[in-house]
Amino acid sequence: MIINPILPGFNPDPSICRVGSDYYIATSTFEWYPGVQIHHSTDLVNWRLTGRPLNRASQLDMRGNPDSCGIWAPCLSHADGLFWLVYTDVKRFDGNFKDSHNYIVTAPAIEGPWSDPVYVNSSGFDPSLFHDEDGRKWFVNMVWNHRSNSIGGQPKHPAFAGILMQEYDAAAGRLIGKPQNIFKGSSHGLVEGAHLFKRDGWYYLTVAEGGTGYGHAVTMARARTLDGPYELHPDTFLMTSKDEPDAPLQRAGHGQMVETPDGLVYHTHLCSRPLPGTRRSPLGRETGIQKCVWGEDGWLRLAEGGLVPALEVEAPDPTTRKQPPAPVTRRFDGAELPEEFQWLRTPVPERIFAMTGSALRLIARESIGSWFEQSLVARRQEHPDFRAETTLSFSPEHFQQAAGLTHYYNRHKFHFLAVTWHETMGRVLTILSCPGDWPDGRLQFPLDPPAKLPDDGPIDLAMEVDGAELVFLWKTGGGDWTRVGPVLDASVISDEGGRGEHASFTGAFTGMAAFDTSGDAITAEFSRFDYIPMDT
Numbered sequence: 001m002i003i004n005p006i007l008p009g010f011n012p013d014p015s016i017c018r019v020g021s022d023y024y025i026a027t028s029t030f031e032w033y034p035g036v037q038i039h040h041s042t043d044l045v046n047w048r049l050t051g052r053p054l055n056r057a058s059q060l061d062m063r064g065n066p067d068s069c070g071i072w073a074p075c076l077s078h079a080d081g082l083f084w085l086v087y088t089d090v091k092r093f094d095g096n097f098k099d100s101h102n103y104i105v106t107a108p109a110i111e112g113p114w115s116d117p118v119y120v121n122s123s124g125f126d127p128s129l130f131h132d133e134d135g136r137k138w139f140v141n142m143v144w145n146h147r148s149n150s151i152g153g154q155p156k157h158p159a160f161a162g163i164l165m166q167e168y169d170a171a172a173g174r175l176i177g178k179p180q181n182i183f184k185g186s187s188h189g190l191v192e193g194a195h196l197f198k199r200d201g202w203y204y205l206t207v208a209e210g211g212t213g214y215g216h217a218v219t220m221a222r223a224r225t226l227d228g229p230y231e232l233h234p235d236t237f238l239m240t241s242k243d244e245p246d247a248p249l250q251r252a253g254h255g256q257m258v259e260t261p262d263g264l265v266y267h268t269h270l271c272s273r274p275l276p277g278t279r280r281s282p283l284g285r286e287t288g289i290q291k292c293v294w295g296e297d298g299w300l301r302l303a304e305g306g307l308v309p310a311l312e313v314e315a316p317d318p319t320t321r322k323q324p325p326a327p328v329t330r331r332f333d334g335a336e337l338p339e340e341f342q343w344l345r346t347p348v349p350e351r352i353f354a355m356t357g358s359a360l361r362l363i364a365r366e367s368i369g370s371w372f373e374q375s376l377v378a379r380r381q382e383h384p385d386f387r388a389e390t391t392l393s394f395s396p397e398h399f400q401q402a403a404g405l406t407h408y409y410n411r412h413k414f415h416f417l418a419v420t421w422h423e424t425m426g427r428v429l430t431i432l433s434c435p436g437d438w439p440d441g442r443l444q445f446p447l448d449p450p451a452k453l454p455d456d457g458p459i460d461l462a463m464e465v466d467g468a469e470l471v472f473l474w475k476t477g478g479g480d481w482t483r484v485g486p487v488l489d490a491s492v493i494s495d496e497g498g499r500g501e502h503a504s505f506t507g508a509f510t511g512m513a514a515f516d517t518s519g520d521a522i523t524a525e526f527s528r529f530d531y532i533p534m535d536t
Helices: none
Strands: 015-019 022-027 037-041 048-051 070-079 082-090 100-107 118-121 128-131 137-144 160-169 174-183 192-199 202-209 217-223 231-240 250-253 257-259 265-272 286-294 300-302 328-331 353-355 360-363 375-380 385-393 401-410 413-422 426-435 459-466 469-475 482-489 509-516 523-533
Touching: 015 257, 015 265, 022 070, 070 128, 070 192, 082 128, 100 137, 118 137, 118 174, 128 192, 137 174, 137 192, 174 202, 231 250, 231 265, 231 300, 360 375, 360 509, 375 401, 385 401, 385 509, 401 426, 401 459, 413 459, 413 469, 413 482, 426 482, 509 523
Parallel strands: 015 070, 217 250
Antiparallel strands: 015 022, 022 037, 037 048, 070 082, 082 100, 100 118, 128 137, 137 160, 160 174, 192 202, 202 217, 217 231, 250 265, 257 265, 265 286, 286 300, 328 523, 353 360, 360 523, 375 509, 385 459, 385 523, 401 413, 401 509, 413 426, 459 469, 469 482
């Protein structure tokens, strides 16, 4: 069976593509660098990260992008011997404008090399590229109408003004002809995330609707001609959990169809798993997949029946087994950062970290939560319950210097166990916590007074997250682990924490951070990082 979600942790807006017997899924990365995650599978059951193609300044620079901006909803396709990746770089979130710039990059193989981007347009986000049977290419994206009361965090239907389509001339690298608004969506509203495909003389369109919260859905329509008119699916939706608050997979929507070599049909979708008894999803929007069947009426429906996505789905090969999760132990003794780690916004990583051969060295820059140059290297939280550990060597000289272990979502949602310096106590351990204080991002200091540390030597730091509860621990040398500080609210490190639903689109990370607001750029060295799932 396929066990959902197939890509656990922050992996939203899945665009799926098959080339021969290989399947690829591209997901949004927002402000995390490098941009776009691409996973590979040969069985739809087991997936591995195969790369992040937007990895240099000529392709992507997100310094200054607000939280939950950056790379929205990529589309991955294969045609003419090339992989085509379409993506949006969103530069503004709040207010009536989005400033969403759309680009295309190509590569001869999924591993690259990926080209420099071709700019396409800025009329809206969630772009997609459709390769028609006659060789023509069509660029679609939702069109954003700023002439409404659509304020960031509270989306209103008028701002989502429909799906715009225009022909793309690949040789010239530009759009040609006039854009057409081919689909205004259903009465559910908030139409976005469009993907086109063709079957039996019909052009089918799947879109995301309802906003990427608990009213999310995949809506389906079809037309005999590419520019419509498009008629709605008899059920309107292909899948949604909006009317099933107890379904294990919530917020289902925004995905794409794929066909196996044997003609079986599957459809990806984003989803979330709220903590029990809450409407908070620390793991963010994850990727699931559902088996579908074509009805005699020419419409696609879930093979399980109904509209609600299932946790377990029949795989193309019923003998395939899901590989169980295992602890990931990293010793930073190589030349490359391990693949699961990312950083924030900057295309100049050498300014914020280096691999020394024995450690990950963070070069402390701006404050934790900065939108420009923040020294934070982290990996996704992929399990509701986990433990993370690291070993830190750090010698701060004053209170503006700090380094340590963090549970991080964005500038106003994080907990940070930090080694720093105190005027009378010397080297100490403190906790900087920002439990959802938007928009000000005021800190709380739940460890008061700080805990005295030895004057020198490495410090082991750990966090344990059990659903909605987080505790920090520390030790030195061969000593025992000691809990430090109170139980903290881990549920706020979630999509819905703080500012609330529709305002944050990534997911919880755990990792290493350092800042030096004096500008001295002190360094901190981390020799290891262990991530241990506790709910397997």
